[in-house]
Amino acid sequence: MQGFGAPPRTGSLDCWPRGKARSCGPSPGVASRQRHHANVHTAMRESAADAILIERELRAAGSPDRAASSQNYLKSSLEFAGTTVPAIRVIVTRWRRAHPNLTRQQLTQLAAALWDGPIFECRLAAIILLTDRRQLLTAADAELVERFLRTAGTWALIDGLAADVMGSQVERFPELLGTLDRWADDEDFWIRRSALLALLGPLRAGAGDFARFSRYADAMLAEREFFVRKAIGWVLRETAKRRPDLVASWLGPRAHRASGVTVREAVKYLPEPVREEIMRGYREGHPVHFGAAGP
Numbered sequence: 001m002q003g004f005g006a007p008p009r010t011g012s013l014d015c016w017p018r019g020k021a022r023s024c025g026p027s028p029g030v031a032s033r034q035r036h037h038a039n040v041h042t043a044m045r046e047s048a049a050d051a052i053l054i055e056r057e058l059r060a061a062g063s064p065d066r067a068a069s070s071q072n073y074l075k076s077s078l079e080f081a082g083t084t085v086p087a088i089r090v091i092v093t094r095w096r097r098a099h100p101n102l103t104r105q106q107l108t109q110l111a112a113a114l115w116d117g118p119i120f121e122c123r124l125a126a127i128i129l130l131t132d133r134r135q136l137l138t139a140a141d142a143e144l145v146e147r148f149l150r151t152a153g154t155w156a157l158i159d160g161l162a163a164d165v166m167g168s169q170v171e172r173f174p175e176l177l178g179t180l181d182r183w184a185d186d187e188d189f190w191i192r193r194s195a196l197l198a199l200l201g202p203l204r205a206g207a208g209d210f211a212r213f214s215r216y217a218d219a220m221l222a223e224r225e226f227f228v229r230k231a232i233g234w235v236l237r238e239t240a241k242r243r244p245d246l247v248a249s250w251l252g253p254r255a256h257r258a259s260g261v262t263v264r265e266a267v268k269y270l271p272e273p274v275r276e277e278i279m280r281g282y283r284e285g286h287p288v289h290f291g292a293a294g295p
Helices: 028-060 064-074 085-097 104-115 120-132 139-152 155-172 174-184 189-197 200-204 210-220 226-240 244-254 260-266 272-284
Strands: none
Touching (some): 028 120, 064 120, 120 139, 155 200, 189 226
């Protein structure tokens, strides 16, 4: 306990020395932290309020019949409002245009508030918002994307998050390739699918890290999970639009090991003779090797 007449304690309170006007209050560092926390709480309240308003608009634009149909199609336990994707885009765009100086904090907090909303369309609105303003995201926001992926539970939410949002982050922040390596070995098949789809954008454009995709796909080729098999075929199909020889030379020797879902998807844009040769190898259970002139 401080004795009578002892000098004032040092710490978070700054007190003027004796003989001067005395004013005790938070130190500059503490005051700055207090202002930061207050700003964060204010931003969170605003995001929660905005999410509620967006949810109301989504419900108002929905249809009970479409809601029932969507829920049955996606086999999801989420509640549906029955709002079309174009209508969701209109609602998100209207909000975004009302916030032309959107910050990263506002973006991620609103996305999180929407994701925790009660209806499927709120989550889809969060993905559309993140996709539209993905340039605001940093490498640290991959944690938020992963949280969304682990709680999505349906390809209708997974694919946009993985291919568009995480894919963009990986292109901008190569250090996130380590995150994809971890995802490719994850026990959750949705996360494994996400590792594949996060590489899709550049591969579709004729560039990209095919060697990394090859490594992931090779390890997953014997997967029993449909959504992983389909993702491998999907990436190969899109890659084949610009680099058919690359896909044929990769898939042919693996035709006997790949699933029918993977092979049928992958060969869609290959030249017909190549397509038929690979399908024959798949059906007969043998690898297919191509020379420089094709089959």
